[in-house]
Amino acid sequence: MSLLMTPDNILSSFQEKARFNFVWRINFVFTIVGFVMTVFTYIIEDRFFVYYAIVFFITVGSLFFLKYLRSYRQVAKVLYFTISIVLGLAIFTVPESLHLQEALWMVVLILSTFFTLGNGWGSFYLLINSIFYGIYYNFQFAGTAHISLTIRPDALLLLSIEFTIAMFLIGYVMFQYGLINKYAYKRASEAYEELNSEKQIVEHQNKENTVLLQEIHHRVKNNMQVIVSLLRMQSREIVSEEAKESFEDAITRIMTMSLIHQKMYEKESLIDIDIKDYLSTLIKNLIESGAVDKDVQFSVNSSLKSVSAKNIVPLGLIINELVSNTMKHAFVKSGRIELTLSPGEGRSFNMTYFDDGKWKENGEQTFGTQLIEVFTEQLEGTYKRENNDTGTYYYFTLTEDDIE
Structure with a gap:
């Protein structure tokens, strides 16, 4: 050695x-x-x-x-x-x-x-x-x-040896420096190639997973459409108007969930849903299905960009009950609905629902009201209802994991 x-x-x-x-x-x-x-x-x-x-x-x-x-x-x-x-x-x-x-x-x-x-x-x-x-x-x-x-020959020999060794060592230092740089460049290139290869694999897997999830959402949405069709066929055989109304309420709730899956497979990212787009489409569909001879206007204002997929279902069902109740019990010929969402403190966000209709109060707690309470609790929130001369207000404070 x-x-x-x-x-x-x-x-x-x-x-x-x-x-x-x-x-x-x-x-x-x-x-x-x-x-x-x-x-x-x-x-x-x-x-x-x-x-x-x-x-x-x-x-x-x-x-x-x-x-x-x-x-x-x-x-x-x-x-x-x-x-x-x-x-x-x-x-x-x-x-x-x-x-x-x-x-x-x-x-x-x-x-x-x-x-x-x-x-x-x-x-x-x-x-x-x-x-x-x-x-x-x-x-x-x-x-x-x-x-x-007076330089002696042995002194000249000594100087020449020192100069030779010193120059050799200078070259050796520079050689080692170049070797380190060469190795660092090689390792950086290898690391880049490795990361690029892993990036391509991850992107390919992510694309496959996205396509798979989109297909799942598409199939779920289609299955819900089949359920809706079956319920409508069944409702034609029902004589009782009250039973028919219950069927229609069930259909709108299923369509509300179906719309979520439709929005999920239509977008590239499956993490969150554009809350304003979803709620605007939902309210528009509910108004079109429940206001045959009514002129109803609506607006959705949201400073939230999105809501997580697990919370969008109860939130959508809350809106479904609110709009359905408004169409049934508040509007006669025309009306206006306003929905506003904004961030709250910590993980919470605020939602205000307003309609300018004249409610037919009967003092009873309906099934729709019970559903609103159940879904509000599911979102770890609270709400209150207020009436005044301008209309009816619902004030919600709800919880979301990731506020954007």
């Missing part, structure tokens, strides 16, 4: 693994370079021997902590900080040197920081190392510019 292989770690994401591997490998290279340079500068008695020795021991300690702590961020922070201090000491304490190699090591350090610790720490080390060289060139470099430097 290569010495550059990282120890097994518990990091989950590719980016974290790549950064951990990078810190491990560049730390390993620093260790080798530090050891070689320490030995070489000791042999040639170079002034940078102490600094290479310090770097060597620092990197050995970093490898140890990386292997056993598995936390590359903390190790990288300590490693980068101590190397920055060593580079700064080398610049300010070794005279008669152009300190070009320190600049390259600083570039490696800054790029590594940006890659492993992010923009904040990278900017911090960029500022610190820029300050080091800013001080050096403004306060020390001018004093050594006149000195004629």
Whole structure:
């Protein structure tokens, strides 16, 4: 196994693994370079021997902590900080040197920081190392510019080795950065393709379910129409006018529920029904069936967009009883009906029903009135009736799961 292989770690994401591997490998290279340079500068008695020795021991300690702590961020922070201090000491304490190699090591350090610790720490080390060289060139470099430097062959070899390794590490940092970006782009493309594929499957299933539910509503509506037809055929054989009237009331209630299923299969979304459209159609049908020789006008005003499918049935049946009672007991020749719906507090909504007819009060609670009370309780609501000179008002406070 290569010495550059990282120890097994518990990091989950590719980016974290790549950064951990990078810190491990560049730390390993620093260790080798530090050891070689320490030995070489000791042999040639170079002034940078102490600094290479310090770097060597620092990197050995970093490898140890990386292997056993598995936390590359903390190790990288300590490693980068101590190397920055060593580079700064080398610049300010070794005279008669152009300190070009320190600049390259600083570039490696800054790029590594940006890659492993992010923009904040990278900017911090960029500022610190820029300050080091800013001080050096403004306060020390001018004093050594006149000195004629005698560069020995072994010093040239040392500089060439440092430059080669530093340039290699700069390339390695950029290669790792490109590798991360390439992998991220690949994973993003795969994720997009996967999500797109799942989206198509969900859309296809949703379309199938919608068509199936629409077909169910259509069949239910047709079945109710058959029931209505059977009831009408049966009513022709009934002699009693009271029984015929009861049959007609039952037919209108079934038609009210049938209209709900018709609206459900006519719309693309089966979640909610357009409440204004449904109630307008319902009242129009009730007026046409119950006002053969009466001129009845109506209006529906609603600030609610929709009502859930489970609540539309009792609501429609309440309207059915109200309009039917109005047509039977309030209007003689003509009349006007107004229906208003608006949001209330919390999950409640308000409904006001008005007609301007003159009711034939008999003081008895009819079956239709009982149905209104039953359906109002089903919607967890309350209502009250008021009469005045202008007409009759019904004030409802009802509950809806999702008010829109």
